[in-house]
Amino acid sequence: MTDPAAAPAPPGAPRLLGLDTALYLVTDSAMCRAAGRSVAQTVALAVEGGAGLVQVRDKHAGEAEFDELARSVVAAVEQTRDRLGIDHEIPVFLDDRVASARRLLDEGLRVHVHVGQDDEPVERVRTAIGPEPLLGLSASNEQEFAAGEAAGGVNLFGVGPVWATQTKDVARAALGPERIRELAAAARLPIVAIGGIGAGNAAELAGSGAIGVCVVSAICAAPDPRAAAQRIRAAFAETPHLDDPAHLDEPSDPPAPHPAGGTP
Numbered sequence: 001m002t003d004p005a006a007a008p009a010p011p012g013a014p015r016l017l018g019l020d021t022a023l024y025l026v027t028d029s030a031m032c033r034a035a036g037r038s039v040a041q042t043v044a045l046a047v048e049g050g051a052g053l054v055q056v057r058d059k060h061a062g063e064a065e066f067d068e069l070a071r072s073v074v075a076a077v078e079q080t081r082d083r084l085g086i087d088h089e090i091p092v093f094l095d096d097r098v099a100s101a102r103r104l105l106d107e108g109l110r111v112h113v114h115v116g117q118d119d120e121p122v123e124r125v126r127t128a129i130g131p132e133p134l135l136g137l138s139a140s141n142e143q144e145f146a147a148g149e150a151a152g153g154v155n156l157f158g159v160g161p162v163w164a165t166q167t168k169d170v171a172r173a174a175l176g177p178e179r180i181r182e183l184a185a186a187a188r189l190p191i192v193a194i195g196g197i198g199a200g201n202a203a204e205l206a207g208s209g210a211i212g213v214c215v216v217s218a219i220c221a222a223p224d225p226r227a228a229a230q231r232i233r234a235a236f237a238e239t240p241h242l243d244d245p246a247h248l249d250e251p252s253d254p255p256a257p258h259p260a261g262g263t264p
Contacts, residue, residue: 015134015155016134016155016156016190016211018088018089019052019053019088019089019090019091020050020052020053020088020090021052021053021190021192021211021212022050022052022211022212022213022233022236022237023046023049023050023051023052023053023212023213023215023229023232023233023236024051024052024053024054024055024192024194024212024213024214024215025043025046025051025053025054025055025214025215025216025219025220025229026054026055026057026095026194026214026215026216027039027042027043027054027055027056027057027058027073027216027220028057028058028216028217028220028221029058029060029061029069031216031217031220031221032220034221035220035221035222035223037225038072039056039058039069039072039073040072040073040075040076041076042219042220042225043073043076043077043080044076044077044079044080045224045225045226045229046219046225046226046228046229047076047077047080047081047084047086047090047229048080048084048226048229049225049226049227049228049229049230049233050229050230050233050234051090051219051229051233052088052090052212053090053091053093053192053212054073054077054090054091054092054093055092055093055094055095055114055136055214056069056070056073056092056093056094056095056097057095058095059095059096063099063100066094066097066100067100067103067104070092070094070097070100070104070109070111071104071109073092074092074104074109074110074111077090077092089110091110091112091134092110092111092112093111093112093113093114093134093136094111094112094113094114095114095115096114096115096116096119096120097113098113098115098120098124098125098128098129099128101113101128101129101133102128102129105129105130105133110133111133112133112134112135112136113125113129113133113134113135113136114135114136114137114138114158115135115136115137115138116137116138117137117138117139117144121151122135122137122148122151122152122153122154123151123152123153125153126152126153134155134156135153135154135155136154136155136156136157136158136192137154137156137157137158138157138158138159138160139157139158139159139187139191140159140160140172140175140183141183142183142186144157145157145183145186145187145188145189148189149188149189154189155189155190156189156190156191156192156211157187157189157190157191157192158191158192158194158214159175159180159183159184159187159191159192159193159194159210160175160180160193160194160195160214161174161175161194161195161196162174162175162176162177162180162193162194162195162196162197162205163176163195163196163197163201164195164196165195165196165216174195174196175195177204177205177208180193180205180208180209180210181208181209184208184209184210185209190211191209191210191211192210192211192212192213192214193205193208193210193212193213193214194213194214195214197213197214197215197218197232198215198218198228198232199218199228199231199232199235200235201235202232202235202236203235203236205236206235206236206237212236213232213236215229215232218232219232
């Protein structure tokens with residue numbers, strides 16, 4: 001596979017320059033197991049397909065189990081980069097696992113952190129992990145942007161859900177692509193869009209101002225994560241031809257029939 005071109009980061013985001021942000025995989029351990037693969041195997045295949053950011057998310061794993069999971073994902077990413085000759089970093093974020101990130105950083109591993117609105121405050125997270133790792137924050141409106149920007153230390157916002165999804169335990173009302181465009185214009189930091197995104201609808205976010213799309217089940221539950229990643233990335237990065245059905249082959253994250261409040 002050819003090394004995917006790094007997506008340009010917007011002004012004011014020097015920490016993201018040189019990264020390929022178009023496709024951001026968020027892992028789901030149960031989905032990977034159900035598909036007959038480990039999380040690390042799924043991540044390696046997704047990176048082969050063009051994923052340039054990875055987030056390790058497992059709300060149910062104990063601390064030692066999560067640490068080992070994170071180590072395996074970091075190793076899978078680095079081995080895949082070496083094998084394919086990818087010369088830019090593929091950051092691995094840990095979802096709401098600040099203590100785990102600190103332990104792995106102390107081991108010399110390069111990891112980053114993502115937190116939600118109800119997780120540890122970003123000021124404390126930044127103090128715990130130090131100045132070097134990237135820090136992502138879930139947000140869904142201008143007020144949450146303003147609070148995250150004022151706190152300092154945040155590098156990017158995860159914004160959603162774009163479409164309704166049951167991937168997380170608590171769903172919330174879908175924002176839709178037009179609202180994503182409004183929020184991308186309002187944010188002073190880069191945003192990635194999340195929620196219900198797959199190859200069949202990622203093109204609707206092309207040109208929205210989001211620097212990437214976050215995907216869970218459309219890759220983790222896919223029969224072929226490499227092909228799924230390729231299709232989603234192509235759909236987002238380049239508007240697909242209407243007469244080419246390939247971008248419709250992979251499902252998006254499953255819809256939620258009755259979305260309620262919560263963070264993306």
